[in-house]
Amino acid sequence: MAHSQSQAHGSLGGYAVGFILSVILTAAAFGLVLHGTFTSSSALFVLAILAFVQVIVHLVFFLHLNTSKGQGMNVLSLGYTVLAAAFLIFGTIWVMNNVTMLMMSR
Incomplete structure (x- = not known):
């Protein structure tokens, strides 16, 4: 069963731009932490x-997510994934906080 792609994959140039931007952003974050020129709260904000x-760079250059009409289901799937991950993360933090509070009373 063959699957047909209605959209072309990204070009080598697009992948190269995405890779270079990713390396620059990673190096900037690493340099920010390595040199420690910012206070901890401002460094956290910049990070x-x-x-x-x-x-955003990964979504645009590697996953080819954009605002065209054909991408509606992909954007909806991404939104659902982010929402589900947020529920899992914050729910876990909430439960662990409650467990900690209940255990401290003993």
Whole structure:
């Protein structure tokens, strides 16, 4: 059973740009932590911004996610995945916090 692709995969140039941007963002985050020129709270803020930008770079250049009409189901799937992951992460933190509070009373 053959699967037909309605959209072409990315070009070598697109993958190269994505790779170079990813390396630059990773090196910037590594350099930020290595040199320690920022305070811990401002470094955390800058790292969060760099991480968010890197996620966007990966979505655009490697997963080929864009805002065209044909990408509607892909964007919906991504949104559901992010929501499910958020429920799992925050639910786990909530449960572990409650367990910790209950165990401290003994």
